[in-house]
Amino acid sequence: MKARQLFLGVDVGSVTTKIVLIDTHGNVIFQEYLRNQGGPIAAIQRGFKKLSKEGLVDSIKMVGTTGSGRHLASVIIGADTVKNEISSHAKAAAFLFPDVGTVIDIGGQDSKIIFFKDGFPVGFNMNTVCAAGTGSFLDHQAARLGVTIEEFGELALKSRAPSRIAGRCGVFAESDLIHKQQLGYRREDLIAGLCLALATNYMTNVARGRPIKPRVLFQGGVAANAGMLWALKHKIGLDITVPPYFKVMGALGAALFARERFLDTEAPTRFRQVEKIASSEAYTMGFLCDDCGNRCEIQEIFVDDELAARWGSRCGKWEDLSLRPKTRISGKPADERQGNL
Numbered sequence: 001m002k003a004r005q006l007f008l009g010v011d012v013g014s015v016t017t018k019i020v021l022i023d024t025h026g027n028v029i030f031q032e033y034l035r036n037q038g039g040p041i042a043a044i045q046r047g048f049k050k051l052s053k054e055g056l057v058d059s060i061k062m063v064g065t066t067g068s069g070r071h072l073a074s075v076i077i078g079a080d081t082v083k084n085e086i087s088s089h090a091k092a093a094a095f096l097f098p099d100v101g102t103v104i105d106i107g108g109q110d111s112k113i114i115f116f117k118d119g120f121p122v123g124f125n126m127n128t129v130c131a132a133g134t135g136s137f138l139d140h141q142a143a144r145l146g147v148t149i150e151e152f153g154e155l156a157l158k159s160r161a162p163s164r165i166a167g168r169c170g171v172f173a174e175s176d177l178i179h180k181q182q183l184g185y186r187r188e189d190l191i192a193g194l195c196l197a198l199a200t201n202y203m204t205n206v207a208r209g210r211p212i213k214p215r216v217l218f219q220g221g222v223a224a225n226a227g228m229l230w231a232l233k234h235k236i237g238l239d240i241t242v243p244p245y246f247k248v249m250g251a252l253g254a255a256l257f258a259r260e261r262f263l264d265t266e267a268p269t270r271f272r273q274v275e276k277i278a279s280s281e282a283y284t285m286g287f288l289c290d291d292c293g294n295r296c297e298i299q300e301i302f303v304d305d306e307l308a309a310r311w312g313s314r315c316g317k318w319e320d321l322s323l324r325p326k327t328r329i330s331g332k333p334a335d336e337r338q339g340n341l
């Protein structure tokens with residue numbers, strides 16, 4: 001009998017790390033959503049302990065990473081594919097729903113929109129500047145109103161007269177919410193008003209007037225919030241589908257890329273031993289390259305005090321790890337690190 005073949009996707013974001021394991025058909029075998037308490041490396045290590053306990057590690061044939069911490073994760077884990085968040089979310093969306101027209105993705109600290117044509121992504125917008133509507137912002141406002149984030153969405157649906165809240169940016173929304181709270185507006189009306197304001201903010205700052213085409217998928221941690229789902233439906237005027245793995249779609253996309261690479265090449269994986277992942281110590285440093293007008297900011301990852309990877313140079317020169325920078329802009333001074341280069 002053929003041994004089981006599994007593919008791992010790891011999505012390291014600024015607030016959470018997501019891990020998904022799929023089989024050759026793309027069925028999800030394991031999923032984990034971890035808060036980055038203690039940093040993303042600790043979150044990855046916790047996730048791997050769980051995978052290991054469930055006896056799933058030996059069947060992993062290839063690994064993909066994504067998210068803002070994808071390079072760090074790729075070095076720690078030994079990834080075979082490294083893709084950006086847009087590609088990974090788009091991959092998962094089109095795999096589950098080939099008729100997808102638009103993906104609305106609202107995560108812990110950023111939000112994005114991806115536009116599709118005939119099942120392929122053709123454009124996207126991202127918003128990493130205004131926090132309004134993101135998971136962290138909603139957590140904060142729920143705490144201010146004395147409700148849990150789980151109750152937050154359900155309360156919004158009970159409102160009969162949503163309050164008018166200014167949603168131009170997070171700061172305005174918060175101060176307007178406080179003001180209306182002091183005036184004695186009912187909690188459910190404040191929450192529904194806030195959801196509508198944040199949906200308007202999303203359409204203005206993220207969608208930026210581009211047409212929203214069906215099928216519309218809503219993914220990312222905020223898709224669990226029934227109030228935001230209701231407000232976006234109201235604002236867009238279309239039905240919205242929340243996919244089954246809405247919280248881990250980036251990791252699912254990364255796993256699908258890893259599966260694709262394996263099926264195309266059957267090349268040996270770079271995946272490191274789980275014991276090594278669990279015991280590794282890693283950190284990031286950086287420097288500015290002044291060798292031409294581009295002035296690239298180069299990021300470096302050290303694993304167990306060895307320089308393991310670099311990225312950020314437009315010309316590729318710093319991919320040669322034997323080269324040494326003159327100075328560094330973070331972490332220890334260059335002299336202290338030269339023994340490891």
Ligand code: SF4
Binds near residue numbers: 290294295296318
């Ligand atoms: S890394 Fe290359 S492109 Fe970037 S500043 Fe240095 S020499 Fe120029």
